[in-house]
Amino acid sequence: MFSPSLNAHKPLFLSNSNNKPFSSPFLTQQPLFFLRLSKTHFKPTTTLSVSATLIPSSPSPSIQQHYQPYRPPPSPLPSQYKSLDTPSRLEILSNRLGLWYEYAPLIPSLFQEGFTPSSLEEATGISGVEQNRLVVGAKVRDSLVHSNTDPEIVASFDLGGAELLYEIRLLSASQRDAAARYIVLNKMDAKGAQDLARAMKDFPRRRGDKFWENFDYTLPGDCLSFLYYRQSREHKKPSESRANSLQMALEAAESEKAKSVVLKELEEGGERKEKGDGEIAGGVPVPVVRLKIGEVAEATSVVVLPVCRSEDGGKEKILEAPVGV
Known part of the structure; x- marks a missing residue:
């Protein structure tokens, strides 16, 4: 066994x-x-027994969700609009009843009720682009109010200022205040406000460029002037386009250092243009005539005189020109 x-x-x-x-x-x-x-x-x-303990498996990773862009909460509705129903809000937007920054918060409130930009455009006639400008412009205006910007400057945007404020949306609070003031004082349009905002955002990245240190970063006009000054340097030769860019840079500059740099560039460009037309700045033009062999035979001395046209004032140029013997 x-x-x-x-x-x-x-x-x-x-x-x-x-x-x-x-x-x-x-x-x-x-x-x-x-x-x-x-x-x-x-x-x-x-009796041999085997005990097994079931170890729970690690929880499977959750399904990765798609990126959801951050959407700031809508601005609170003005008190006069809170009690209105949807048809009444649509009527206000359709007829533009009130100031633009007052009825602009109605747009995101209608989005929350199921409207889309296209359906809201059909109901009110406000395009999707204009809807975005109204909403963003109203938020920029609120930031100016919270930054204690001069009330007169803020009030200057009450009539049709949504597009102007929309252009400075990417600036910081302090930059918005300075840019809004510069826009109002210089009566800039939307294109000018766009150039101003772009110049203020781009200026720090231009450190090291020629004469960058002569422009003041805290002054919006100097930032815009430097933008036009860089555009003028794209034209190497003196031209009308270069002169126009420098003239715009001179008009936009605020500090004296920036103005002196641009003015100097304007003057040098004018001198280079005169030189290109055949004039030599600070000198007397003397054409050279080569003598042939035999023309000075048996001469004890040779006098070299400048040759010029009679209409050029030959007598004065002959007296000014050096004489070689």
Whole structure:
């Protein structure tokens, strides 16, 4: 008969192909023993039981959601509009009843009720582009009010100022205040406001350019002047386009250092243009005539005189020109 006996000399661990212990959520890393059967009567005295604990698997990563752009909360409705129903709000937008920055908050409130830019355009006649300008312009105006901007400057945008304020939306609070003041004082249009905002944003990145340090970053006019000055340098030769850009830079500049740099460039450009027309600044033009062999034969001395046309004032130029013997 066979009888079971335990062999405790050679424990065996489960392992994988890399000779590392095999890990499983159902088996623990404990030594296993083989049973050696003898020829005695097999009488099992103990019962081998295997207990397995189910290790919960790690939770699967959640499905990655698509990026949702940040949308600031809509501006609170003015008190006179809170009690109005949807048809009444649509009527206000359709007929432009009131000031633009007062009825602009009605647009996001209608979006919350299910309207889209296209459906709102059909109902009110306000295009999607204009809807965006009204909403953003109203927020820029609110930022100017919170920044304690001069009330007279803010009031200058009450009539049709949404497009102007929209152009300075990317500036900081302090830059918006300075830009709004410059726009009002110089009576700029939307294109001018766009150039001003672009010049103020771009100016710090132009550090190292020629004469950059002569323009004041805190002055919007100097930022705009530097933009026009850089555009003038794109024309290497004196031309009307270069002169126009420099003239615009001179008119936009606020500091005296910026004005002096642009004015100097204007004067040098005028001198270079005169030189290009055949005039030599600060000198006397002297045409050279080469003499042929034999023309000065048997002469004891040779006098070299300038040659000029009679209408050029020959007498004065001859007296001014050097004489070589």
